[in-house]
Amino acid sequence: MTDSLRWEGVVGPVAHGGHCVLRPSEGPVVFVRHALPGERVVVEITEGAEGDRFWRGDAVEVLEASPDRVQAPCPYSGPHACGGCDFQHVDLAAQRRLKASVVREQLQRLADLEWDVEVEAVPGDTPEVARGLRWRTKQRYVDLGGGRRGMRKHRSHEVVEVDDCLIDAHHPPDPTVRGVRFEVADDGFWQVHPGAAEALVDTVMSFGAPRSGERVLDLYGGVGLFARFLAEAVGEFGAVGLVEGDQRACGHARTNLADVPARTQVVAGDVRRVLERPRGSLLTDPVDLVVLDPPRQGAKRAVVAAVAQRRPSRVVYVACDPAALARDVAYFADAGYVLTHLRALDLFPMTHHVECVALLTKTGSDLQ
Incomplete structure (x- = not known):
């Protein structure tokens, strides 16, 4: 060392x-x-x-x-200090240009694609959110005792005492999207930026364009954020299957999908293993559209292959890691799917993280 x-x-x-x-x-x-x-x-x-x-x-x-x-707005940002934010020292518009550069580089290096990327601001309901502050509706601290709390240094167990984290919204998330309130556990997953869920639903529905009577798979579906609106779009003659690894989230998904017109099926289990089951159900028969929102490591080759076997005309991929997205886009290309649309959203200002939504269409389909 x-x-x-x-x-x-x-x-x-x-x-x-x-x-x-x-x-x-x-x-x-x-x-x-x-x-x-x-x-x-x-x-x-x-x-x-x-x-x-x-x-x-x-x-x-x-x-x-x-x-x-710029001068970092947070006094705890910088070398030897809190490791929670990467770009406090960078103008907000420049932060987005840096993130766009990273997404472009990953797509070029890992998927051999030249793609013009723009990272978009996500609407917020306060001036501070618009400045990249007070957007994080879930925040974890290290309890230092006596009412004191701290944050860890970057790649370290050392703790920096923090009086006020400037990206902490100091209020819990509101799980309401398009007028629908979702059931979700207090400690369960929900997007932490107040505008994130709405922006992602809007993008998934726009890219996926679900139509009446279609069959849809929602993989890594959580509490049914996307499945709810997909089911409304495909209607009573359509069907939506959701797969999620977390048992509690699946329970909430069933509640959140209880009053939709489409036929629905919620399965708790590892996505790869569920997709490898014998054919003959909503989750294994050919489908029209697949939406997947995998964890940071991505869907990986086996899941991509299983999705391609179901012959959807389009796949909407929600990604929180541009490297994992680019690798999986390359796997989809091997299976005959072409990247046709990409939207990058700045759901995590002051950090290096960026959320992307990609539309992949089957080669030769009328949607390409």
């Missing part, structure tokens, strides 16, 4: 994960936090050992600043 090693250099492009790339004339590549492309900085190495392919570091001094650099 390096011991207080410091380097000076000009930072290169942004990379996936909330850091930028510094390529010294000698030694390994360094992934640098709290820097911006083009800046000359002094980097303190925080992780790395002789022979490693890359090291990690923090920009502890900025010698030549980018015009996109």
Whole structure:
């Protein structure tokens, strides 16, 4: 492990994960936090050992600043401080350009696609949310006792005492979308940005364009956020099957789908294993549309293959990780599906995270 090693250099492009790339004339590549492309900085190495392919570091001094650099609004942001945010030092519009660059790079490198990406702001209901603050309706702290609380440093168990986290909304999420209130456990999953669920539903419904009488699969379906509106769209002659690994979420999904006109089936279980079951049910017969919202690691090859076997004319993929999305887009391409639309949403301002929704259409279908 390096011991207080410091380097000076000009930072290169942004990379996936909330850091930028510094390529010294000698030694390994360094992934640098709290820097911006083009800046000359002094980097303190925080992780790395002789022979490693890359090291990690923090920009502890900025010698030549980018015009996109701003004073971080949070006093706990920066080197040796809270690790919760990656881009507090970056103008909000520039944050979105950086995220767009990452999505483009991942699609080019992993899916061999050149794609023009724009990361869009998500409507918020307060001026602070519009500034990228007070949007996180669920926040976890480390209890320090005596009413004190803290946040962990980046990639560390060390805790920084925090009086007020500026992205904490200080109110719970409102699980209401398009006038429908969803049943969800207090500690269950729900999008943390107040505008996220509505924006995602709007995008999934627009891309997927479900029609009356169609058969739809909603994979990694949670409490039925998408399935609810898909079922309304396909109507009494249509059907929606939902698969979700969490038993409690499945129970809530059944409640949330109880009054829809379509035939529905909710199955608790691992998506890959459920899709590998013998044919002859709503979940295994050919379908018209598949919506999938996998965890951060993506759907992976086996699930993509199982989806393709059902011959949907279109697949709507909701992704919280651009690398996983790009890998799965490549798998879908191997199965005859082409990326036709992509929307990137800034659901996590001040962090490197970005949510993407992709539409993949079957080669040769009338929708391509």
